[in-house]
Amino acid sequence: MSYSLLIRNCGQLLTLAGGRPNRPLATGWLILPDAYVACRGPEIVAVGPMAELDESQVTTETQVLDARGRVVMPGLVECHTHLVFAGNRAHEFQRKLQGESYLDILASGGGILSTVRATRTASETELLANALRHLRDFRRYGVTTVEAKSGYGLDKETELRLVRVAQEAGRQQPVRVVSTFLGAHVVPPEYKGRPADYLDFLVREVLPELRGQATFVDIFCEEGAFSVEDSRRYLQQAQALGFWLKIHAEQLHDLGGCAMAASLGAVSVDHCDYLNLEDAARLGNGGEGQTIAVLLPLVPLFLRQEKYAPGRQFIDRGLPVAISTDFNPGSCPSKNLWLALSMACLKMGLTPLEAIAGVTINAAWALRLESEIGSIEVGKRADILVLDVPDYQEIPYWLGENPVREVIIGGVVCPADLE
């Protein structure tokens, strides 16, 4: 059977493959010059130098894209977003500029709680329309998989609705959506001062209804949210119900949440701006650790904080890192994962090759989808980008630009006018 799609004349094919087998990567993966990628249906079936292309597989049935010497790479994997919400927090931007901190705004009933009020009163139709618009924007940036957290309902009905909307949004357009339950985002007003009671309620009433809907359970472990001990008990209970674990930790203080979650086998620990290097080395375990550190460099930028996760030192200590926007209405209203990649180089010390791994194969590891997406290899899903640059070094360099020319999802070229 002939190829259904052929991308030929790739100036640099960033495979994100060929490094250490079955482990997240920093560098060591292969860049093929003057190469091709061939797909049959949704799958990559051949990759190699142009000189080795089997022309007999290229027929009138084959759609041919000529990359004309440009960079071709895997679709971006966005492994940490708060996709589904109503309203926005543009009004808090001014307060932030005047010097109010994130925790001050949260304590005064703003922040997450103001989005909760807007989200609880929004209809399912409105939430779905918002989510679809954001997914369209992500796709235009070349994002082909998006993790979507709930967490702006903080009651049973709304939280279940948010997970349902994320799943439905995944069905209505081509970008793959992976659902995470973040009911434990902050303590809702109804449980003020009783965080443990709220977590017990989630375990008893909500988690059992999410089996088969949400893949991951996440919690915000921070002062003003949930303590390490409450988080531990909650994550253990979620794990017993069959969920994979994630945690928001060490964003504003070093409380030990990352180490606690990693000890439970968490798939990822996210933020890590205040994670100390001893714990980072322990998590990395000489390159054999099971947990990925998901770094979110646009968050300190938007919150006007000076402290960024020391990604360079994490990698040097064997802790693999992924990069994400943390797209959300409060601490990062940006869907530009390319900008996050550049900021990871500028503020966290990653090399361009490490940062590219952070938004592809390592982000796939952070979603336990590393066997399906995140690299260009035979047998993987054909999620592929053709960029507008001839050299990967230009990717972090054109700061804030979108280098994407073509987006291919599951072997299908997305039309430019696709909503």
Ligand SMILES: [Zn+2]
């Ligand atoms: Zn987040």
